[in-house]
Amino acid sequence: MKVAVIGCTHAGTAAIVNTAKLYPNAEITVYERNDNISFLSCGIALYVGGVVADAKGLFYSSPEQLADLGVTMRMQHEVVSVDTAGKSLCARNLVTGEEYEDTFDKLIMTTGSWPIIPKLEGIELDNIVLSKNFNHSNTIIEKAKTAKNIIVIGAGYIGIELVEAFEMNGKQVTLIDSSERILNRYLDQEFTDVTEQEFRDRGVKLALGQTVTRFEGKDGKVSKVVTTSGEYEGDLVLLCIGFRPNTGLVQGQVDMLGNGAILVDEYMRTSNPDVYAAGDSCAIMYNPTGEHAYIPLATNAVRMGTLVARNLVTPTIPYMGTQGTSGIKIYDYNIASTGMTESAATEAGLTVTAITIEDNYRPDFMPTNEPLNLKVVYESESRRIVGAQLMSKAELTQSINTLSVCIQNKMTIEQLGFVDFFFQPHYNKPWNFLNSAGLQAQ
DSSP: OEEEEEOOSHHHHHHHHHHHHHOTTOEEEEEESSSOOOBOGGGHHHHHTTSSOOGGGGBOOOHHHHHTTTOEEEETEEEEEEETTTTEEEEEETTTOOEEEEEOSEEEEOOOEEEOOOOOBTTTSBTEEEOSSHHHHHHHHHHHTTOSEEEEEOOSHHHHHHHHHHHHTTOEEEEEESSSSTTTTTOOHHHHHHHHHHHHHTTOEEEESOOEEEEEEETTEEEEEEESSOEEEOSEEEEOSOEEEOOGGGTTTSOBOTTSOBOOOTTSBOSSTTEEEOGGGBOEEETTTTEEEOOOOHHHHHHHHHHHHHTSSSOOSOOOOBOOOEEEEETTEEEEEEEOOHHHHHHTTOOEEEEEEEEESSOTTSSOOOEEEEEEEEETTTOBEEEEEEEESSOOTHHHHHHHHHHHTTOBHHHHTTOOOOOOTTTOOSSOHHHHHHHHTO
């Protein structure tokens, strides 16, 4: 069995390692246009901020490790065309320029995503940089050494983490986003109000509800970002607007969403049964809605890549879908969310109710304590839990993983009230705050 793998970050690495172990006689060839694999881009802000001193720790595999499994690694090779019906591809060696063709029995598309780059006046100016891979992180660190006024465009996880890292390094930081709130896809307003105030208290300028219209520069370098509501001086600009699936190679050959995300079934098969896809290149089943959605997360990618290998020859283990569970630490606050926010559920046409718990996380007789804020969103009629958010200076984020399982298993808010949780005064109260949310709904 000849297996071709295009792309080798999270989903690709997981698919390759497991395919090599499960099918030792398979002939596996990997095509990767970069000179490294498995870089954890979620660690860029930690690297930029100096929390992680050695970037090697952000790689969990290497071409050499995969080669030791008997895999043929074509590093710095770009696949320029794919014929899924004819089971062939054409690749170019980016070092020598040589092109050649290869064939396959099974194709694994783990081509990932690429940052959205707006077509705006001045976008070609120097010091406007992306934040996606290892080379980007090194560029950011080098340019930030001399930058004084840094502008981050995009208030998602990556943008927020970079804003915090730069502010803590003594930079003047401006955050621009077209939405009225930061992290609006993950958190409702009562949570974002707190985090926004944290940034303002530390001197970060928030330019929200504004869309960038152009960039201006001096001597070929960016010096100003112009938006629909103002102008902001900056000598380094980071684009963190979002990502698009990198799937042009199989456009028109397999079924996709409108944004180019490849549609896969529960066994990671595309509409061509010999073509598999995983990670940021494809859409996944979003359990809160029961529909396919584009949710690029490393956790989804690793699970999907592993399932590709398990199902490559025979459908064996189905994918259970995702809740889009995620977490972030902003200064002293530990924040996590799963499923839909109340606002997202309403926008999607669901009729929902939300329960909020604001309480200390353990008994008042304990010498120290911290308040927590938990919100659980559920369908008003069916009572099915569809989302949750949590914030506290205490580290309680694992509770959101519990609620992720609840959503996956279609539990109701009433059932949450009586789930068996342990009690120990160091950690919680006799009624766990998750139980309290369920009981309050009754």
